[in-house]
Amino acid sequence: MASQLALRPSRRIATLITSSRTLRAFSSSTKCLQQSQTTGQDGRTTHFGFETVPEAEKEARVGKVFSSVASSYDTMNDLMSLGIHRLWKDHFVRSLNPGTRSSTSGNSWNILDIAGGTGDIAFRMLDHATNINGDLHSKVLVSDINPDMLAEGQKRSLQTPYANTGRLDFKVGNAEKLDFVESNSIDLYTVAFGIRNFTDKDAAIREAFRVLKPGGVFAVLEFSHVNSSLFNAFYKRWNFGAIPLIGQVVAGDRDSYQYLVESIEKFPTQEEFSSMIQRTGFVVPGKGYENLTGGIASIHKGIKPA
Known part of the structure; x- marks a missing residue:
């Protein structure tokens, strides 16, 4: 049931995830990867998605994201992963x-x-x-x-x-x-x-x-x-093109889901x-x-x- 529910919105955004605009947006975002530093003591910086922020600020900013998505979290997980x-x-x-x-x-x-x-x-x-x-x-x-x-x-x-x-x-x-x-x-x-x-x-x-x-x-x-270059290309199109749009349409919150896909990219x-x-x-x-x-x-x- 969850997978079937997830597939319907994905059809509506199929054209979006293959657009060249999405690819350009991802290429621009990945440049920010080079600006991020590892966590450390007070005064050091860390990453919040692709953005570099003071380490002391990250906890509050992540908290704001999850407070925003709490009520729709599982529904959005179904849509983001097609129920998987x-x-x-x-x-x-x-x-x-x-x-x-x-x-x-x-x-x-x-x-x-x-x-x-x-x-x-x-x-x-x-x-x-x-x-x-x-x-x-x-x-x-x-x-x-x-x-x-x-x-x-x-x-x-x-x-x-x-x-x-x-x-x-x-x-x-x-x-x-x-x-x-x-x-x-x-x-x-x-x-x-x-x-x-x-x-x-x-x-x-x-x-x-x-x-x-x-x-x-x-x-x-x-x-x-992802361990396949071909699959990885499609996966990134889905993440950076479709998921923020789903967040905007379903949860009324594009920015939080933009952060979530960027946090995946930044994970070791x-x-x-x-x-x-x-x-x-x-x-x-x-x-x-x-x-x-x-x-x-x-x-x-x-x-x-x-």
């Missing part, structure tokens, strides 16, 4: 298999879902643990820096069987400084389509390492980089991000990542050494 994001999330959760007896807590898992916003991943985690593994005790703490996104998840949670069971909780928090989470207390740390918006990704990964138990898993699902490559995870001390299985749909998205995992 739901399949990616399902696969992500299955690959983690929450609720198995192999967790560091024995029969139940203590899961932290960062940038969990609307609850998509948390609800899937509990569904899988309960319905697949018969686990009635694993619990998920959903944390997001944006109160508006978190409010959407709390509202939706009332329609799930996990409301008021003690298995699901929500808390506003910054992934770069998880003061409310004890060290060595988490079995599984997940972040889906959120880490590219963090100001200091290395700091967030270090916090993930701190709060995870030995043997715990750090798992990221994020938009990434699969190999670069895997190296960031390893530098923190995680052991990565295999080559460190799994590409989905030709690299449009990737799953990254790291295991904290026992």
Whole structure:
């Protein structure tokens, strides 16, 4: 149903995404890539999409974006990905298999879902643990820096069987400084389509390492980089031509979705991000990542050494 819903708007914009005007706009935007610097201490700059901004400003500007899109976030994800994001999330959760007896807590898992916003991943985690593994005790703490996104998840949670069971909780928090989470207390740390918006990704990964138990898993699902030049050309036309227009038509917010596609372009490559995870001390299985749909998205995992 989601995929069918997504296909109708895409036909209306088919002519737009192939226009030369779109290609010229993308070429102009990519010049800004050279101006961006990495994050650092106070006074340094970072990127907000293709724009270079003071590091201290990024958190507020990202917050404004997600406050703007909170109520239409899942609908826009359906339109942006033609519904495929739901399949990616399902696969992500299955690959983690929450609720198995192999967790560091024995029969139940203590899961932290960062940038969990609307609850998509948390609800899937509990569904899988309960319905697949018969686990009635694993619990998920959903944390997001944006109160508006978190409010959407709390509202939706009332329609799930996990409301008021003690298995699901929500808390506003910054992934770069998880003061409310004890060290060595988490079995599984997940972040889906959120880490590219963090100001200091290395700091967030270090916090993930701190709060995870030995043997715990750090798992990221994020938009990434397409591994086919032909497919990549079409993908960029879609991103930079269609998605901001969809944001304007459906959500009345072109600028926020322009930022979102630029943030995808700025995210490290699969190999670069895997190296960031390893530098923190995680052991990565295999080559460190799994590409989905030709690299449009990737799953990254790291295991904290026992």
